[in-house]
Amino acid sequence: MSAFNAAKLRADFPIMKRLVRGKPLAYLDNAATTQKPRQVIQSLVDFYEKHNANVHRGVHTLSEESTGMAEATRTKLAVFVGAPKPETLIFTRNATESINLVAHAWGRKFLKAGDMVLSTEMEHHSNLVPWQLLAAERGIKLKFVPVEPDGTLDLAKVKALLAESPKLFTFTALSNAIGTVNPVAELIKLGRAAGATIHVDACQWAPHRPIDLKTWGADFVSFSAHKMLGPTGVGVLWGREELLAAMDPFLGGGDMISRVTLEKSSWNELPYKFEAGTPNFADQVAFGPALDYLTSVGLENISAHEHALAAKARAILEAEGITILGPQDSAKRSGVVSFNVPGVHPHDVGTTFDLEGVAVRVGHHCCQPLMNKLQCGGTVRASFYLYNDESDLESFARALKRTLEFFKVKPKAGVL
Amino acid sequence: MALGTEGDAELQDLYREVLLDYFRSGARKGKCDPADLRAHGINPVCGDELEITAELKDGTVAKLRYAGHGCVISQASAAMMAEALEGVDIPKAKALVAAFKKLMLENGAVSDLPPELEPLASLEGVRKFPLRVKCATLGWNTILQGFEANKP
Structure with a gap:
């Protein structure tokens, strides 16, 4: 198995050079669509x-x-x-x-x-x-x-x-x-x-x-x-x-x-x-x-890489007291991390993340019956792919901190 | 990286204090029961639903309430709408809806807003986020449907 190097792969994706609202793009909406390498x-x-x-x-x-x-x-x-x-x-x-x-x-x-x-x-x-x-x-x-x-x-x-x-x-x-x-x-x-x-x-x-x-x-x-x-x-x-x-x-x-x-x-x-x-x-x-x-990259490598990033994103959220939807067992999870910031609507979270250059999906994800079942009108979803790396996690953490500070919510303290 | 003042200013421009106050106050949130006007709006982008109910007396909006779950923008906008349209006759209410939509959808000038809509100037910053404009106009489009359905 060749060494997986996300930074090297990232260089194949021209859009990764883009700034969004003045910040480097952290594209975490891969479950909606992925970016395209130069080859494509x-x-x-x-x-x-x-x-x-x-x-x-x-x-x-x-x-x-x-x-x-x-x-x-x-x-x-x-x-x-x-x-x-x-x-x-x-x-x-x-x-x-x-x-x-x-x-x-x-x-x-x-x-x-x-x-x-x-x-x-x-x-x-x-x-x-x-x-x-x-x-x-x-x-x-x-x-x-x-x-x-x-x-x-x-x-x-x-x-x-x-x-x-x-x-x-x-x-x-x-x-x-x-x-x-x-x-x-x-x-x-x-x-x-x-x-x-x-x-x-x-x-x-x-x-x-x-x-x-x-x-x-x-x-x-x-x-x-x-x-x-x-x-x-x-x-x-x-x-x-x-x-x-x-x-x-x-x-x-x-x-x-x-x-x-x-x-x-x-x-x-x-x-x-x-x-x-x-x-x-x-x-x-x-x-x-x-x-x-x-x-050439290998699906197993891709899967392992995004699984690791998703686990880190979960840790960032959990450290702030935020609950992640879906299975607790990591083996039953993909590179999708779906969550809600208590007291802040997913749209307001999404816009705040956007101001940090972080692209996440918010809303019902075309799964309204599932959202009803899980008793939430919608969620915030970060989904990872092969070109994501630690820099995206840093942007994600920054965006989360900014959301919590601006909307004055402290899920960790049990304030709902 | 610590948050700079620039970052705060950016969020404050979108979520102005007036907006957050309306969002948090819960004023005019609820339902009129019985209601002379009842309309249901859905934002297809997020699936948020808003119910607008009103009591009408002598061609005037006597009482207006909004109910439902939504983001700061959609809820605060609906709350400000309820405040602005109460006590106003229906033709005037429709004119106010049109004036607000002009601000949001046609980049109208804040200075052109009728005095009744003064607090709505706080939604100006939303125009930099085109997808969020739908949140701001949800309540207003919903009451327009209500007026249409309620034609004598």
């Missing part, structure tokens, strides 16, 4: 300057080049996540679209009134609302594994709900809001044993931890390039080949057909059946160097 930015510039042409259409040189480059990312991604075949990876606009694709193309075909879909109370709205829409349209029952007070799922409760034979079990691998790492392999195993089709929302997992689709044994997995150093506008859906083959298309249009008459059309092969219209090929191309970057 440069590949976008190169593509537009040297290769740009629509894919799968022309026989001219540029079209051949752009098609090859966009497909090379799919091949690279297949290796990155252990997909059995590149064509089982579908490019969408974002993970939300990936999940909607499953809801429409699989759900509408294979779920009927009275069928049950099982999810959890810790889902991002993107893995909740598509199922609510489908439930309203098709009379499907939605049930949710409750979140325990420590932010984890109780496997006994999972098993009890799976005993009701849901047709689909859809859950997040890792909570974006409070950083709980779910026992993904175990949940998949339990779900499969109960005969459910499994969808895993891996948006917060894929940037930090290795995915081995063959070992996981899920049916659908979704994630997004922009949370893993890649450009915006590229989501991914992996699907089990036989399911993808049995599904009808999601969107209709160019690229997804093989033969079209005025009366009807037949569908293109995988993955193009699910990629209607001109795809976001330039950003797909630029996702390639992001994957290379992650591979």
Whole structure:
């Protein structure tokens, strides 16, 4: 394992030189989106300057080049996540679209009134609302594994709900809001044993931890390039080949057909059946160097680094008497630290942090049901990534001190 | 690094003492029951919810209350709104809402504020934080919805 050097990696990210409100940027909003290394930015510039042409259409040189480059990312991604075949990876606009694709193309075909879909109370709205829409349209029952007070799922409760034979079990691998790492392999195993089709929302997992689709044994997995150093506008859906083959298309249009008459059309092969219209090929191309970057640094190294930073951030907060949401057990936590400063609204904390150049996310993190469950309207969330270092922790500590002083709160003294 | 006066001044410019006083006082926080006007506002950015209730008498806002959980900016702004609009007839109240929104959304001059809105000048600093402007206008947009729904 090569030595991990965050300072050296940081130099690859041009935005890290930026000042925010006169202070060096401390970017701790990585669960929302990550920054991009020069390699990714440069590949976008190169593509537009040297290769740009629509894919799968022309026989001219540029079209051949752009098609090859966009497909090379799919091949690279297949290796990155252990997909059995590149064509089982579908490019969408974002993970939300990936999940909607499953809801429409699989759900509408294979779920009927009275069928049950099982999810959890810790889902991002993107893995909740598509199922609510489908439930309203098709009379499907939605049930949710409750979140325990420590932010984890109780496997006994999972098993009890799976005993009701849901047709689909859809859950997040890792909570974006409070950083709980779910026992993904175990949940998949339990779900499969109960005969459910499994969808895993891996948006917060894929940037930090290795995915081995063959070992996981899920049916659908979704994630997004922009949370893993890649450009915006590229989501991914992996699907089990036989399911993808049995599904009808999601969107209709160019690229997804093989033969079209005025009366009807037949569908293109995988993955193009699910990629209607001109795809976001330039950003797909630029996702390639992001994957290379992650591979060269090593996901295990990234995970260990951010875990260490998150632990230090927790210590800074705990020293001030501030409670952190989510599991106490560090092994069940990711690089996300979610907290509340007693008596100070998350927005007011967020603005004060911003004045110190510290970018944190505040609010409900698109997880309103979870916030309701944990009885807080919102939280402040710091989330770490490979380019964060001690300087970011120093800014974080300064911002926290400033918040406590300005708003005159002393959580340590038990003043709530 | 110790906090410099510059840092304090920066926060004080946003969170002016007047604002913090309104936030902490809790004046006009609560609900009118029964209410002639009731409106519910949500700030989609943070999910904060605000309920505005009012008693109307002879076309005048006789009593105005705000309820809900929120940041200093949204709560103080709602408290100042409740104070400013009480005792004012509805057309005038709408004009005051428009004047405040002009200050926040169109970079209006503080000197153009009607005298009834004098304390609202303390929200001037919020304009440097565009995402927070939604906090400041939440109560005002909510009562506008209430006036719309309450049309005779």
